[in-house]
Amino acid sequence: MNDTPPPVLVTGAAGFIGAYVCRALRARGEAVVGLDNFNAYYDPRLKHDRVAALCPDVEIRALDLGDRDGLAGLFEEFGFVRVVNLAAQAGVRYSLTHPHDYVDSNLAGFVNLLELCRHRHVEHLVYASSSSVYGDSATPPFSEDQRIDKPRSLYAATKAANELMGYTYAQLYGLRATGLRFFTVYGPWGRPDMAPLLFSRAVLAGRPIEVFNNGRMRRDFTWIDDIVAGVLAALDHPPPACVNGIPPHRVFNLGNHTPVELERFIEVIEQAAGREARKVYKPMQPGDMVETMADTVRAREALGFEPRTSIEAGLPRVVDWCRDYFGEHA
Known part of the structure; x- marks a missing residue:
């Protein structure tokens, strides 16, 4: 009889957070199987390089959450009882121009996963939501008890819907779920569409940066x-x-509880890069939020x-990584 526990399934395993989660699980001796569709929202080469650098010993299947049969086959093969769902179509601004990608991945794909977790008796599903839901x-500070019924983007709406869906499956079927x-x-190997990498690369290369609002x-x-x-x-709780x-469903903020002024953020990058940013000031972009700040009392307790x-400790490491990976003029 095999007493070895089944591996943890990590979806979105080639993504920024996903690859680091895979690495951390392996570092503490867990067996891990990853899933990722390696889509072209940003350069898939970065995803492959990220996996090679952070979790080369993790098997990652090229699979989309929309592939019901493929997903069911993966559950049948490995018998997962713990799932970390980090697969999603990300990005606030991209959702303004590619709405169907968010419906297909974040809604239909999430239902496919919930159904398998329900029928395969998964013991715990941890899934990614977003501060955008507020x-x-x-x-500010955003508390889990505050309302989330006025999203500023379709991306945010799909993440709020995920929480409602997770709650529903917990209530109806007893599926233990944590959002x-x-x-x-942010950090090394981060998403290239987000400000830490966008600004770091631009400042290093002497390109202008767009500073919104x-x-x-x-x-x-x-x-x-x-x-x-x-x-x-x-995952452990x-x-x-x-x-x-009370259904077995909980939601937690995971944030730094220390909001940073955008100008200070740029200043730290300038110091790390050793050159001034060329700033182009722009009005507020549709879908963006002026301020985010996490109330983390619930997660702490x-x-x-x-x-x-x-950021004074973290951002210079991002700048150094950008310099190493992309080069000074990338």
Whole structure:
């Protein structure tokens, strides 16, 4: 009889957070199987290089959550009982021009996964939500108890829908599920469409950067290692079974609880790059939020979540990585 526990399934395993989660799970001795569709939202070469650098010993299947048969076959093959779902079509602005990608991946794909978790008796599903769900309904610091019914983008709407779907499956079928609202995650091997890499690469190369809302923005930038610690802690602490009619579903903010002025953020990049940024000030972009700030009391009390990395410590490492990976003039 084989007493070896089944591997953890990590979807979106070639993505920024996914690859780091795979690495962290392997570092503590877990067996891991990854899934990723390696789509072209940004250069797939970066995804392959990321996997090779961070988790080369993890098997990652090229598979889309929309492939019901392929997904069912993967569950049949490995018998997963713990799932970390980080696969999603990301990006606020991209959702304004490619809405169907978000419906296919974030809604239909998530239902496919929920159905398999339900029928295969998965013990715990951890899934990615986003700070974007707060939209115009909440005021900083954003608390999990605040409303999320006024999203500013379709991306945000799909993430809020994921939370409702996760709750529904917990209520109807007892599926233990935990949603994690990530707040602007950054670090080496990050997404090239996000400000930390966009600005770092541009400043290194002497290209102008677009500063939206004329710089009057604040973001709760959260270091990748702090986020990964929160993901693993969430995985290790599934919600209790249904008690007194409360479904086994929880949502946590994972953020740094320290919003940073956009101009200060740029200043730290300038210092690390050793040159000034060429700033082009622009009005607010549709779908963007002026400020994000996480109330992390719930995550601290339930998961021991304690982010410790400031942008002064983290951003120079991003600039150094950009210099090494893309070159000074990339």
